[in-house]
């Protein structure tokens with residue numbers, strides 16, 4: 001995952017917290033907000049999809065959405081905490097077996113990752129059927145230039161942690177992976193960052209599908225794609241791009257913080 005600092009001066013920084021308890025409250029609110037936004041973007045497909053956030057104290061536990069609850073109705077208090085064996089240790093709801101199989105392995109393989117997002121969004125899964133990486137055809141798509149992997153071995157719904165491990169391997173050190181015939185997965189050092197990469201990656205899939213349906217898109221050359229990735233694809237840029245969406249959903253749907 002590209003981690004060079006943003007070259008844009010004077011942009012806000014992620015908040016710092018005095019205690020893990022305060023950080024947990026923030027993380028759960030942003031996670032609930034990310035689900036509300038995923039609902040608005042139409043990323044839900046029945047009961048599929050999950051975003052996870054590592055607990056700030058119990059580092060092998062993560063928070064995620066209850067299995068079977070619509071993204072658009074999730075409140076911070078609905079989130080469940082799952083341990084490294086897939087057992088629900090806080091919350092009343094069920095855990096999605098596929099969520100645990102995939103996300104537990106990603107969180108285990110990537111200690112730098114606080115959050116991971118996966119959904120069966122329309123453009124992400126359409127692009128994923130092609131078995132190709134995204135090309136640097138727009139400024140936005142450069143965030144993923146040489147910074148996403150391809151998992152090309154679809155064998156059905158992921159219920160085994162051994163398959164989650166292979167997905168984590170395909171993700172490698174990157175911010176995202178395309179799961180062929182399935183959808184997208186993105187990760188970040190913050191929930192905000194992981195959610196933003198998912199939103200912008202789905203839109204980059206849409207852009208490339210549209211562009212290739214109309215003609216042959218011009219690719220940005222290697223050197224400029226790298227420079228642009230450093231500008232738009234670093235951790236802070238990912239966090240910052242999410243801020244206007246977060247402010248809007250917090251104002252429109254304040255019950256998400258309950």
Ligand SMILES: [Zn+2]
Pocket residue numbers: 048049098118119120182183
């Ligand atoms: Zn899935």
